[in-house]
Amino acid sequence: MVKSVDTQLAIRTALLAGELLIENGSxxxxxxxxxxxxxxxxxxxxxQGFTTLTGVVxxxxxxxxxxxxxxxxxxxxxxxxxxxxxxxxxxxxGRLTLKQFYHRLREVKRKSDMTPxxxxxxxxxxxxxxxxxxxxxxxxxxxxxxxxxGVSYAIFLFLNQIFRIKYLGEFAASLVIGLLACxxxxxxxxxxxxxxxxxxxxxxxxxxxxxNAMRDxxxxxxxxxxxxxxxxxxxxxAIGCAIVIVxxxx
Amino acid sequence: MITKAILQAVFAYVATICFGVLLNxxxxxxxxxxxxxxxSWLVYWEIYYHLHWGLAVxxxxxxxxxxxxxxxxxxxxxxxxxxxxxxxxxTFVPGGQAYKMVRNFVVGNNGQSLIFLYQVMVIAGAITxxxxxxxxxxxxxxxxxxxxxxxx
Numbered sequence: 001m002v003k004s005v006d007t008q009l010a011i012r013t014a015l016l017a018g019e020l021l022i023e024n025g026s027x028x029x030x031x032x033x034x035x036x037x038x039x040x041x042x043x044x045x046x047x048q049g050f051t052t053l054t055g056v057v058x059x060x061x062x063x064x065x066x067x068x069x070x071x072x073x074x075x076x077x078x079x080x081x082x083x084x085x086x087x088x089x090x091x092x093x094g095r096l097t098l099k100q101f102y103h104r105l106r107e108v109k110r111k112s113d114m115t116p117x118x119x120x121x122x123x124x125x126x127x128x129x130x131x132x133x134x135x136x137x138x139x140x141x142x143x144x145x146x147x148x149x150g151v152s153y154a155i156f157l158f159l160n161q162i163f164r165i166k167y168l169g170e171f172a173a174s175l176v177i178g179l180l181a182c183x184x185x186x187x188x189x190x191x192x193x194x195x196x197x198x199x200x201x202x203x204x205x206x207x208x209x210x211x212n213a214m215r216d217x218x219x220x221x222x223x224x225x226x227x228x229x230x231x232x233x234x235x236x237x238a239i240g241c242a243i244v245i246v247x248x249x250x
Numbered sequence: 251m252i253t254k255a256i257l258q259a260v261f262a263y264v265a266t267i268c269f270g271v272l273l274n275x276x277x278x279x280x281x282x283x284x285x286x287x288x289x290s291w292l293v294y295w296e297i298y299y300h301l302h303w304g305l306a307v308x309x310x311x312x313x314x315x316x317x318x319x320x321x322x323x324x325x326x327x328x329x330x331x332x333x334x335x336x337x338x339x340x341t342f343v344p345g346g347q348a349y350k351m352v353r354n355f356v357v358g359n360n361g362q363s364l365i366f367l368y369q370v371m372v373i374a375g376a377i378t379x380x381x382x383x384x385x386x387x388x389x390x391x392x393x394x395x396x397x398x399x400x401x402x
Contacts, residue, residue, distance in 0.1 A: 025273075025332075026330065026332060027332060030330060030332070076273050076274075077273075077274045078273050078274055078275045078276075078330075078332065078333050078336070079274045079275060079276050081330055081332065081333070082275070082276050082279075082329045082330060082333055085328075085329065085330050086328065086329075089328065113274070114274050115271055115274055119271060120271065120272060123267075123268040123269075123271035123272050124268070124272060126264060126268045127265055127268035127269055127272070127340075130261045130264050130265045130268065131261075131265050131340070131341065133261055134258060134261045134262060134265065134291070134341060135346050136346075194349070194350075194353065197349060198345060198346045198349050201345060201349065202340070202343075202345050203269075203272060205340075205343055205345050207269065207273070207336050207337075207339060207340060207343060208273065208332075208336050210343065210374075211332070211335060211336050211339060211381075212332075214374070214377065214378040214381065215381065217378075218378060218381075218382045236348065240348070240352045243349070243352055243353075244352055244355075244356050247352075247353060247356050247357075248356055
């Protein structure tokens with residue numbers, strides 16, 4: 001039988017791991033699996049974890065109350081998912097004590113390890129140009145799309161950092177994409193406005209929520225699957241509305 | 251045609267890595283995720299544009315390949331599978347069709363718009379099914395998942 005202090009720490013560790021995984025865009029099956037493993041390794045009996053997209057509830061035998069963690073903001077930082085996964089593997093293999101594991105998780109939570117902004121711009125610009133070529137086979141407009149993709153993603157990042165309003169960044173960036181594409185075509189720098197917009201919009205597409213929504217639905221998590229799908233649809237709607245506004249006046 | 255195929259694969263490889271950078275996947279996974287994305291796009295391109303097997307089947311086969319390779323890579327590099335599946339799927343996300351749907355809807359071609367809506371739904375469904383089948387094949391190959399004992 002473990003002491004009650006350890007039980008508290010174990011359940012807090014499991015909750016923290018679950019919170020980190022959900023916040024950074026893991027699928028729910030992995031979250032449940034990780035929390036179960038942590039609980040089993042730490043020696044909690046009859047552990048129950050209830051995971052949704054906006055909060056985690058967990059309880060175990062020997063604790064008077066269940067514990068809750070609310071999740072407010074979600075990002076797509078898959079590196080943190082990989083880090084938590086690696087730490088949990090080490091803990092299950094017995095290479096970390098519970099205390100060390102908890103402190104390492106806190107470190108992961110505190111530290112921001114996103115790629116430098118310049119690399120993100122460059123990646124978005126290259127992604128726009130390359131995907132335009134892949135989808136349409138149009139090489140001539142690729143340099144223009146490189147610029148449009150980079151500029152719009154810079155605006156997206158900037159707005160997300162300043163205002164922190166969900167969907168506003170996607171909306172404004174798509175508006176800029178539409179306007180720049182119109183400008184490029186009317187100045188005869190590019191020929192086809194459709195291919196330009198398709199390519200430049202791709203970095204903003206909600207890939208992680210979309211994939212996770214499908215996987216959660218298939219694995220039977222009927223709460224988290226539809227909510228993720230709603231998140232993806234709202235993002236897509238923000239992009240679509242902005243494009244519609246621009247196209248209406250072309 | 252072979253040069254064109256190689257170019258398609260290289261572009262898909264670059265696109266996958268770029269999307270990986272945006273999602274901040276660990277740097278050691280860049281190359282592997284790119285290879286998965288490039289190869290599955292090449293297979294899709296060949297099936298869809300040359301063998302003409304149709305939209306649903308080509309997307310499903312590509313998704314099955316991504317599912318299988320992602321699991322192999324995950325076991326090899328000890329990373330979660332999501333790190334490989336999400337960037338590799340960037341070329342398959344029906345962004346172009348969704349855009350054409352919106353465009354036709356705005357212009358007033360409701361019939362065309364519905365056709366593209368149908369395509370978006372077919373592609374999304376095929377990818378879901380493909381990832382599911384890929385996971386099933388992995389379970390067949392590696393045996394069922396070992397779950398931790400809850401009531402120890």
